Amino acid sequence: MLPVLDEEIARHRIARRVAMEFQDGDVVNLGIGIPTLVSDYIPGDIRVIFQTENGVVGAGPKPDKEDLRFIGAGGRCLKPILGGALVASDMSFGLIRGGHLDATVLGALEVDQEGNIANWWIPGKMVPGMGGAMDLVTGAKHVIVATTHCTKKGDPKILPRCTLPLTGVGVVSLVVTEYCVLRMVSGELVLEEIAPGVDLEDFKKVTPADYRVSRDLCNMKGCDQE
Numbered sequence: 001m002l003p004v005l006d007e008e009i010a011r012h013r014i015a016r017r018v019a020m021e022f023q024d025g026d027v028v029n030l031g032i033g034i035p036t037l038v039s040d041y042i043p044g045d046i047r048v049i050f051q052t053e054n055g056v057v058g059a060g061p062k063p064d065k066e067d068l069r070f071i072g073a074g075g076r077c078l079k080p081i082l083g084g085a086l087v088a089s090d091m092s093f094g095l096i097r098g099g100h101l102d103a104t105v106l107g108a109l110e111v112d113q114e115g116n117i118a119n120w121w122i123p124g125k126m127v128p129g130m131g132g133a134m135d136l137v138t139g140a141k142h143v144i145v146a147t148t149h150c151t152k153k154g155d156p157k158i159l160p161r162c163t164l165p166l167t168g169v170g171v172v173s174l175v176v177t178e179y180c181v182l183r184m185v186s187g188e189l190v191l192e193e194i195a196p197g198v199d200l201e202d203f204k205k206v207t208p209a210d211y212r213v214s215r216d217l218c219n220m221k222g223c224d225q226e
Contacts, residue, residue: 032107111157118162
């Protein structure tokens with residue numbers, strides 16, 4: 001059995017680990033859900049420029065006092081940072097489609113061993129469409145998936161092949177869950193980090209995708225800060 005984590009602990013563990021992936025000066029877009037938490041964990045010694053689809057370049061973490069004039073595409077209040085700008089929608093998507101984002105962080109319903117991602121449609125539920133995700137997965141240099149390892153029903157999300165309609169094909173660079181870090185290396189999923197208390201045999205039972213265990217497999221970074 002894998003360790004059972006409180007939902008909030010799991011979400012923040014994922015966000016904290018994703019925040020360690022960025023370098024000073026990176027321009028990053030955060031999707032809805034768990035990805036919105038990433039801005040709260042950026043190390044103090046680097047500056048990450050967060051961009052939102054609805055027109056902010058230079059968004060900071062959630063402010064102590066919410067200001068409803070400044071809301072990100074995910075519906076969460078944000079704080080414009082010094083030097084930030086509000087831009088029109090066409091400019092915002094021009095940045096995305098023009099390849100000017102270093103990374104995007106997205107949630108997922110499913111992700112597979114070929115780097116495909118499905119994150120916009122659940123059978124039987126009405127949804128308006130995949131939104132900006134279709135632009136982000138093709139325009140960003142790196143696509144980072146931040147998701148819980150399984151659904152609330154306990155079904156695996158990291159699969160040999162996605163079963164839901166795809167958002168992007170072969171676009172995923174990194175997958176971070178509450179239990180692991182999986183990186184795409186030359187078209188292959190590589191398990192690089194695993195959370196404390198997670199047995200590799202138990203992990204395999206809930207991870208049906210093919211993956212290789214790195215020779216340098218280590219404990220998942222950031223777990224000691226919980």
